[in-house]
Amino acid sequence: MENLTKNYKLRRNIGFILLAIVLIWGISTFLIYPNLSLLKITLFPDGKFDVAPVMQILGSERVVKALKNSFVLAVCLTITVNVLGIFEIFMLDYYEIKGKKWLNIAYHSPLICNGMVLVTAYNFIFGSQGFLTANMMELFPNMNPYWFRGFGAVLIEMTFAGTSNHIMFVRDALKNIDYQTIEAAQNMGVKGWRILTKIVLPTLKPSIFAASILTFIVGVSAFATPQVLGGEEFETINPLVMSFSRTLTTRNYAAVLALFLGIITILVLLITNYIEKKGNYISVSKVKTPLKKQKIQNPVFRAIVTALAHIFALVQTIPLLFVFIFSFMTAGDLYAGKMVLKNFTVNNYLTVFNSTTGLKPVLTSMVYAGLSAVFVVALMLIIARIITKYNNKLTGALELAFQIPWFLPVTLIALGLIMTFDKPNALTFGATMTGTVYIMLIGYIIIKLPYTLRMIKAAYAGIDDSLEEAAKNLGASTMKTYFKVILPVVWPAVLSVFLLNFIQQLSEYNVSVFLFHPMFQPLGVVLNVATSPDSTPEAQMLSFVYSVIIMIVSVLIIGFVYGRKNATLNKRQ
Amino acid sequence: MKSKKLLAMGFAFVLAVTSLVGCGGNAESSAEETKELSMEDVLSQDPTGEKIVVATNNAANGRDVWLLGQAEAAGFNIEIVQLGGGDVTARVISEVNNPTTNVVWGPSEDQFNSMIEAGALVKFTPEWAEEVAEVSTENGYSWPYEIQPKLLVCNPDVYTEETAPKSYKDLWENEEFHGKYAVPTSFDGNTNRAIIGGILGQYLDEEGDLGVSDEGWDAIKAYFENGYKTPKGEDDFGNMASGKVPVTFTFASGLKGKCESFGVDPIIVYTEEGEPTNTNQIGVVANKNQEVVEESMRFANWLGSADVIGSYAKENGNMVANKAAEDQMAPVIKEVKENYKAQDVDWAYINSMMDEWVAKIQLEIY
Structure with a gap:
């Protein structure tokens, strides 16, 4: 032995x-x-x-501002993606909402589109010469054609494009909840909201954490979206890093900037690792009873939530539909913001x-x-x-x-x-x-x-x-x-x-x-x-x-x- | 099932790889036996059909199909790799010890100079060397096939020959053009760099910061501040055509296609100081395999020859470097060729400083 x-x-x-x-x-x-x-x-x-490149970089107003913007974007994006993500997960798996199959597809749809192309599609819809903007200008000639530009536009696009990533993970964790725990709480007279915050969300915490870190990194290293939608007012750091890293003599700038970004990322990781270690997660079930969908009792509230769920679904799918439409258009029509059906071509x-x-x-x-x-x-x-x-x-x-x-x-x-x-x-x-x-x-x-x-x-x-x-x-x-x-x-x-x-x-x-x-x-x-x-x-x-x-x-x-x-x-x- | 399928795919992939590596190995050993031939002998030989990889930024809009068809008809066996000029250059330089490309077609002389400096190219002299002799400084490695002036163009409904700007300087010094002209929004393309070089090149000063006088830096600053930074989703040429931003610039070979796309016949401004001009060239990448190198030379020689480059230019609106092919150029380009004058500044120095200038512009000015 x-x-x-x-x-x-x-x-x-x-x-x-x-x-x-x-x-x-x-x-x-x-x-x-x-x-x-x-x-x-x-x-x-x-x-x-x-040290010269370091000094030059720190002395550049544009770079310092871009670094700041990247950081702010990362923080805000982490919040918005979590809010939207958790909302969508509840719509899919926790509450009973009409049209679940469609919502499921819609919420995941941005995953399949190349990021650069997706943001280009946004721009051809909402941008200064986009279809929506062009049509709205006819109704309101005085409106600003650049309304969809800057920090807000970047945040919105990245939120709707990036949430699919978030829900893919956090959803799996929701399936690990034992429905018996929820039933027990209900039997004890605990209200719906408290069940959410005291039982459901804590179980999701590790996945929410991981997804948040990723979202933060996506935000800090945002590239395509700020370039297309940020405009002059809202520049982020990564496009600069990329452009510097392309030429031999400026590669040192890229390396220095990358080190700055790296330090921010390391700090965030260390902090989250620390918090993650501190939190002890209750493992809710050994033999799981699958989650039963909850019905929202208040009819007004239910209507609002259902409407929101479907609006978000549309916002996430319409740009993809446009990518498909654009692929049949001529360059002239696209840039003119005109959709002429008879000009559609498979060329x-x-x-x-x-x-x-x-x-x-x-x-x-x-x-x-x-x-x-x-x-x-x-x-x-x-x-x-x-x-x-x-x-x-x-x-x-x-x-x-x-x-x-x-x-x-x-x-x-x-x-x-x-x-x-x-x-x-x-x-x-x-x-x-x-x-x-x-x-x-x-x-x-x-x-x-x-x-x-x-x-x-x-x-x-x-x-x-x-x-x-x-x-x-x-x-x-x-x-x-x-x-x-x-x-x-x-x-x-x-x-x-x-x-x-x-x-x-x-x-x-x-x-x-x-x-x-x-x-x-x-x-x-x-x-x-x-x-x-x-x-x-x-x-x-x-x-x-x-x-x-x-x-x-x-x-x-x-x-x-x-x-x-x-x-x-x-x-x- | 999934894993099986993936395994199968992986296996197919590995097979393809080993066969490739195998080919390379065989060719290498035979290379040592081949003795070097004179340039004349190499070029007079018929194509052997040895596979060569052509890296080019001239393959968009169906030009790859044209090139492949012509090359096959001439007996060449080529694989076309489409990459931007800067990307081709970076790749050739970083692969200097183990190249994957054989012929580079399209980058500017400046980009070729950095490839030459890195020791990535081989010397060769095409049969048409004489015909392109005056177009650029000879370096023995890369040869011009196309002249590429950058043209200032204006909307014909907004301006007349008289009211249009007369020079780049007009754009920022004359208030009526403020906000009416497009400026570069990225700094890696040859065209954008040439525009910047054309402006800063007029203010060279050994004492100044990065070789440019304070006046020069003020000028470029004013140029960017008063210009229109075309956002993504808009096209500078389209904006010019619609009159929204009625002045922009383009590389000469883009003129024909862009005018057709946006249905406009712009005023071409032949500026007082002359047009920032570079040439696009062709060169052969150094390789241990002598047969590949020789076939690559034959291919470069064939592609730059009057007949081939002439018919290419006819279709795509290029300004050819080869004098014998000039007759075949598109009418609009013939006209440009007669009227433009290349800006006379120290381009060699400008190009050597460009990366640092661009860095300064990106950090402090833009």
């Missing part, structure tokens, strides 16, 4: 040591070394730290299909996005498990290491990779990665690490320890406990992360543009070439076509994954 335990411990230790070696190699090769060497080249050009589609790349970029992006999403999720399932299970300095360092990609602009990460691995390198066992098809895959994996880790960690945090103990007491091995007990609980969240990663990577541009192999051009690159400033208005129309293609692919994949998810659920029940 003693021998057996020893043997088992030994095996376990060898496993751990192997894992540790692989992790240390992976982290230092792909996360630390390339980024450090790039920072060294940019910040220490002659071996000495050059934009023909141009895409007839181009030399044709639809190959769709396939390329699907393969890259799919492979990277699977790999990242699988890896983070292991890492997040280790981090939640063993909470110590070492795992803390591990977590921080995987969050490095959050602290640097993705352009710099891509450049770091391309310049580090352009010759045989001992770290990659003598392989040259630059110019191969693998390097973009590595890039895709790297940029999704922090997000995936955070999300899966949150999913693990919602698990009741006693579930695991019970399984062990019943004699299940660690492996068996994990696969039979723990994995099924986090599985919905894992699927969500997989889908989001996949869909976002379908149109990834900033990393792809440096790393793609010429024979395999990804969608993001062909889409962005079409929207570049030097391209003609006709070429820009193609971005709508590519977006429609991305939407179709996304819907198919979502249908496939969730179709399977439901099938397994049904089987289990």
Whole structure:
């Protein structure tokens, strides 16, 4: 018996040591070394730290204001997305509201549209020459054509575009609530509102937390939306970082600015980690009774809530509909804000299909996005498990290491990779990665690490320890406990992360543009070439076509994954 | 099921990869046996059909289909990669030790200079070198195929030849043009950079900040302050056509297409100081595989030749560098070619300072 335990411990230790070696190699090769060497080249050009860029940046009114704006946007966005997100989740899963199926689709719909194209669509509807604005100007000739511009416009667009992300996660947590707890409270005479604040919301807390951090980071690093809708009054920092990181001589500015942003992000993460550790979450149920939908008793209140739910659904879907419509229009009509039905044409589609790349970029992006999403999720399932299970300095360092990609602009990460691995390198066992098809895959994996880790960690945090103990007491091995007990609980969240990663990577541009192999051009690159400033208005129309293609692919994949998810659920029940 | 499918996809992907890597390896070993030929021998050979990758910013609007068709008919086997000029340049430079592209077609001479400096290109001389001799300073690596003046254009209903601005300086010095002209809103495109260079280049001063006098910095500041920053969702040329912001600028090869898109025949202002002008060039990327390099040279030579570049220009409204192809240019471009004069400032110095100028503008002025 003693021998057996020893043997088992030994095996376990060898496993751990192997894992540790692989992790240390992976982290230092792909996360630390390339980024450090790039920072060294940019910040220490002659071996000495050059303070000039720091002073210039701090002396620039525009930069300081943009930094401030980014921060304010992040804070406000975290609030608005949480409010809208929680409202929508309750509409979907907690209250009985008419038209749930439609609401469900509508609330998730912004996920499938490329961010840049979505905000462009907003602009062609609400912007100075947009359709809505043009029509309203006919009724009210004195109105300001730039009414949808600045901080408010940015916040509104980002809230409606970003809430889907939020609800995807927090919803899964709502399903973990035991309805018996709610019934018990009701039997004790607790009112609806108090049930919400005392029972339902606390259960959602870990997911709300994770989603809030992500929203904050989305806000701080906002790029497309402020560029399109912010106007001169509301500039944020990331467009500046991107523009500086593109040219050799200004890369140091980008690095310095990125460090500023990185410090803000680290602070926020530390604070939230601290709060997260302090809060102890009650795990509500062992054997869950599924949630029963509540009816809103007050008819006036019910009518208002129902109306709001449907208005939000429309706001979230109409821009997508317009992307579809725009893809059939001519550039002249679009810029004139005129929708002339007889001018509708499939020419934009023909141009895409007839181009030399044709639809190959769709396939390329699907393969890259799919492979990277699977790999990242699988890896983070292991890492997040280790981090939640063993909470110590070492795992803390591990977590921080995987969050490095959050602290640097993705352009710099891509450049770091391309310049580090352009010759045989001992770290990659003598392989040259630059110019191969693998390097973009590595890039895709790297940029999704922090997000995936955070999300899966949150999913693990919602698990009741006693579930695991019970399984062990019943004699299940660690492996068996994990696969039979723990994995099924986090599985919905894992699927969500997989889908989001996949869909976002379908149109990834900033990393792809440096790393793609010429024979395999990804969608993001062909889409962005079409929207570049030097391209003609006709070429820009193609971005709508590519977006429609991305939407179709996304819907198919979502249908496939969730179709399977439901099938397994049904089987289990 | 899902995992199986993904596995299958991954497998297909890996297969494709290994076959690619395989090809590269074989070609490399045979390269050592080939001895170097003279330029004449290389160019006189027929295309071998060796696969080459052409990176270009000239492939939008169906031009990729045209190029591929023509190249195939001529016996070349090419893959076209469409990227912006700046992105092509950054990629070629960062991949200097292991390039994935073979021919670069389209960036400006300034961008080519940075590729040359990085050691990313090989020397070659096309057969048509003589025909483009006066167009730009010869560097031995990259050759101009197109002249690209930046033109100031005005709405013909709002202005006449007399009332239109006479120079860029007019725009900010003359109050009646305030708010009536579009200014650059991004700083990575060649056109926008040339406009800025054209203004600051008139105020070069060794004593001044970044080589520009205080007067120059005041001028560029006034230029931006009194101009119209076209928001996204509006098109500067469209605004000019509708009269909303009646003055803007464009690169010459965009003139024909934009006029057709927005149905306008603008007044082209030939400014007193001359037009900021650069050339777009073609070059061959250095590669260990000599066969690829030679085929790339043949391709670049073919593409820049009078017949090919002439028919390209005819369709797309380019101002060709190759004298032998001038007859084929579109009428409007012929007219521009006769009337414009290239602004005479120290472009080599301007381009060397441009990144820092743009950084200063972005941080302090814009």
